[in-house]
Amino acid sequence: MRNSIYSKPINPVAVVTGANKGIGLxxxxxxxxxxxxxxxxARDQGRGTRAVDSLKLPNVLFHQLDVRDPGGPPALADFLTARFGSLDIxxxxxxxxxxTTDVEGLKALNIDPRQWLSGGAADLVRGVIKQDYEGAVACIDINYFGCKRVTEALLPLLQLSSWGATIVNVSSLRSELRRIPGERIRKELGEMEGLSEERIEEVLRRFLEDMKRGDLDGGGWCLMLPAYSISKAALNAYTRVLAARHPAMRIxxxxPGYVDTDINWHTGILTVSEGARGPVALAMLPAGGPSGCYYDQTTLASFF
Ligand SMILES: NC(=O)c1ccc[n+]([C@@H]2O[C@H](COP(=O)([O-])OP(=O)(O)OC[C@H]3O[C@@H](n4cnc5c(N)ncnc54)[C@H](OP(=O)(O)O)[C@@H]3O)[C@@H](O)[C@H]2O)c1
Incomplete structure (x- = not known):
């Protein structure tokens, strides 16, 4: 993939969401x-413009976008249409x-990164990382529906790309289906035949119902970061649906790896520079490159 970064003939245009800090920046x-x-x-004008200023690069510009705001992606599409006429990445x-997290309590547990990544720390973190219903709704709305809102609004512009469009959905190893105890859920999200947004969203609805009833265990859901895990599994399934629907694109x-950022309260072990490598390589994939795949950083990995 690395060579492909240098093999593109023209100057493409990209949009990156949630890019005021961390891996996105x-x-x-x-x-x-x-x-x-x-x-x-970025969702916040001030944080976004400060991030652009911090880069000091002439080919970076800002546009406000809260992925939860239904009006946000269409407004961004209008801006891109007027400014560039199409979109490539x-x-x-x-x-x-x-x-919600007791950060000091979490740090005091001094969890081994291997235990954290395996999901084996679910019991250990129960007292310091709390999942409530409102947090679960927000998580799913940002990580799955937010991605879908932005993608649907920008697809017409990506279809006009003469460069060859790519979409990269930043997922997580929490998305991997083997981590979900419930066989039915693994099948619903893992089997390509009949996979659709409707099926994915039915799974998400069931998750929220079980969450509301306080029965995640009985429903067969992941107990380590439950909403985050199912939101990213849904995101992967959506990636496969989109890739099958748009064979001319690489989707x-x-x-990105276990990266030192705010989202994991700076427990991550990789730098943002290392974490950005996979998304950037996939963004720069040439025409004919892989699509409908899941990568662990820059290595092809299994959805299952
Ligand atoms: N760090 C890791 O180890 C790791 C591992 C696996 C996957 N990931 C994924 O990598 C991606 C980047 O995360 P990160 O590690 O860089 O964490 P981060 O530093 O917390 O960045 C998250 C970004 O998302 C933005 N965001 C949140 N809600 C938003 C909304 N409604 N609309 C627009 N932007 C919104 C945040 O903006 P605000 O500053 O305004 O909140 C921030 O810019 C995420 O998708 C995450 O799930 C990270």
Missing amino acids: EVVRQLALHGVTVVLT LVNNAGHGGV NCVH
């Missing part, structure tokens, strides 16, 4: 250094954990 920086014109988007990076999802 670094994705913007790396794409801009590869000659891409990047629209850095969309990186759906905006993400939310959906939990993939990626776990």
Whole structure:
């Protein structure tokens, strides 16, 4: 994939969501250094413009976008239409954990990164990471529906790309289906035959019902970061649906690695520069490159 970064003939235009900090900001920086014109988007005008200023790169501009706001993606599409007439790269990076955390308590537990990543710390963190219903709704609305809102609004512009459009959905290793105890859920999200937004959203509705009833265990859901996990599993399934529907594009999802950012209260072990590498490589995939795939950083990985 690395060679492909240098093999594109013209200057493409990219949008990165949730890019005022963390991995998103670094994705913007790396794409801009590869000659891409990047629209850095953020839900907060002040945080977004400060992020653009911090980069000091002439080919980065700002547009406000809250992925929860139904009016946001169409307004961004209007701006892109007027300014560029088309779009080449969309990186759906905006993400939310959906939990409330006693950060000092979490740090005091001094959890081994391997135990954290395996999901084996679910019992350990129960007292310090709390998942409530409102947090679960917000998490799913940002991580799954937010990505869908932005993608649907920008697809007509991506279809006009003469560069060859790519979409990168920033997922998580929490999305991997083997981590979900319920076999029915694994099948619903894992089997390509009949996979659709309707089926994905039915799974999400059931999750929220079980969450409201306080029966995540009985429903077969992941107990480590439950809403975040199912939101990212849904995002991966959506990536596969989209890729099958748009064979001329490269549409993939990626776990960026366990990166030191706000979303994990800075427990991550990779730098943002390392975390941005996978999303950037997938954003720069040439025509004919893989689509409908899931990557662990820059390595092809299994959805299951
Ligand atoms: N760090 C890791 O180890 C890791 C691992 C796996 C996956 N990921 C994924 O990587 C992506 C980037 O996360 P990160 O680690 O860089 O965390 P981060 O530093 O917390 O960044 C998250 C970004 O998403 C934005 N965001 C949240 N809600 C939004 C909304 N409604 N509309 C627009 N933007 C919104 C945040 O904006 P505000 O500043 O305004 O809140 C922030 O810019 C996420 O999708 C995350 O799930 C991260």
